[in-house]
Amino acid sequence: xxxxxxxxxxxxxxxxxxxxxxxxxxxxxxxxxxxxxxxxxxxxxxxxxxxxxxxxxxxxxxxxxxxxxxxxxxxxxxxxxxxxxxxxxxxxxxxxxxxxxxxxxxxxxxxxxxxxxxxxxxxxxxxxxxxxxxxxxxxxxxxxxxxxxxxxxxxxxxx
Amino acid sequence: xxxxxxxxxxxxxxxxxxxxxxxxxxxxxxxxxxxxxxxxxxxxxxxxxxxxxxxxxxxxxxxxxxxxxxxxxxxxxxxxxxxxxxxxxxxxxxxxxxxxxxxxxxxxxxxxxxxxxxxxxxxxxxxxxxxxxxxxxxxxxxxxxxxxxxxxxxxxxxx
Numbered sequence: 001x002x003x004x005x006x007x008x009x010x011x012x013x014x015x016x017x018x019x020x021x022x023x024x025x026x027x028x029x030x031x032x033x034x035x036x037x038x039x040x041x042x043x044x045x046x047x048x049x050x051x052x053x054x055x056x057x058x059x060x061x062x063x064x065x066x067x068x069x070x071x072x073x074x075x076x077x078x079x080x081x082x083x084x085x086x087x088x089x090x091x092x093x094x095x096x097x098x099x100x101x102x103x104x105x106x107x108x109x110x111x112x113x114x115x116x117x118x119x120x121x122x123x124x125x126x127x128x129x130x131x132x133x134x135x136x137x138x139x140x141x142x143x144x145x146x147x148x149x150x151x152x153x154x155x156x157x158x159x
Numbered sequence: 160x161x162x163x164x165x166x167x168x169x170x171x172x173x174x175x176x177x178x179x180x181x182x183x184x185x186x187x188x189x190x191x192x193x194x195x196x197x198x199x200x201x202x203x204x205x206x207x208x209x210x211x212x213x214x215x216x217x218x219x220x221x222x223x224x225x226x227x228x229x230x231x232x233x234x235x236x237x238x239x240x241x242x243x244x245x246x247x248x249x250x251x252x253x254x255x256x257x258x259x260x261x262x263x264x265x266x267x268x269x270x271x272x273x274x275x276x277x278x279x280x281x282x283x284x285x286x287x288x289x290x291x292x293x294x295x296x297x298x299x300x301x302x303x304x305x306x307x308x309x310x311x312x313x314x315x316x317x318x
Contacts, residue, residue: 001165024290044228044249047300059162068202080203082204129298134256
């Protein structure tokens with residue numbers, strides 16, 4: 001079953017290359033980005049500024065192909081791709097929660113961006129702790145990792 | 160820019176109709192569902208059972224069209240569609256965090272499902288609190304709502 005989406009806008013960030021990028025928004029603290037939404041969707045942004053955090057769903061348009069077993073950035077062991085957040089996936093869909101600073105017409109000013117410059121945007125949803133925060137019981141392979149996301153950057157493994 | 164994805168599997172739930180459904184996984188406590196992943200993607204599930212919660216990204220295949228201003232289930236005021244989690248959106252992409260109970264070959268047994276039966280699946284990612292939990296500063300229109308998600312069900316507004 002083929003599913004066709006359209007880009008609804010573009011995410012602009014300081015990252016022009018896949019290497020040396022932050023791993024996750026938590027590793028991109030205060031990094032500023034900008035989203036230009038299609039002008040004809042501008043009314044859909046009403047009320048959004050009331051939320052400090054928004055979920056961006058986007059397309060890893062610079063990722064081609066995928067492997068079912070892959071080494072994620074935080075590991076040297078091959079893992080099943082669905083147990084990772086690797087950009088090369090059966091459907092190259094990215095998910096990041098960013099901080100929403102301001103909206104001016106169809107332009108959103110955001111912080112904590114961790115995606116490549118000029119990434120095509122698919123959807124924006126409000127991040128709502130009542131919906132989106134879960135207490136987990138198991139945290140898989142990542143549980144054993146000592147993670148300081150502010151010091152870890154991407155390498156060329158997905159290039 | 161057109162983006163083409165393929166369904167990677169199907170989510171089975173008890174919900175055959177858009178009305179009287181739970182609002183969000185938090186309103187679907189213990190409701191059991193099953194995901195049948197494409198058999199040729201089965202190796203991609205390795206290591207996933209280590210995580211108690213997984214993010215499902217899926218296609219609202221029974222939602223057609225959208226309005227830029229829409230009344231979400233939890234409100235009687237029209238809101239910008241991007242400030243809501245309404246299923247009718249410019250790209251009809253759904254996002255739910257469900258609890259992962261078991262995996263048997265290419266079949267995932269999950270809990271807290273809030274989507275329609277036979278929903279096409281686009282992606283699975285591990286839910287990782289270190290990545291996915293944020294402290295918000297503003298919670299928009301939803302902040303004023305007294306929400307007991309266990310008592311609220313969907314109505315026909317998006318039918």
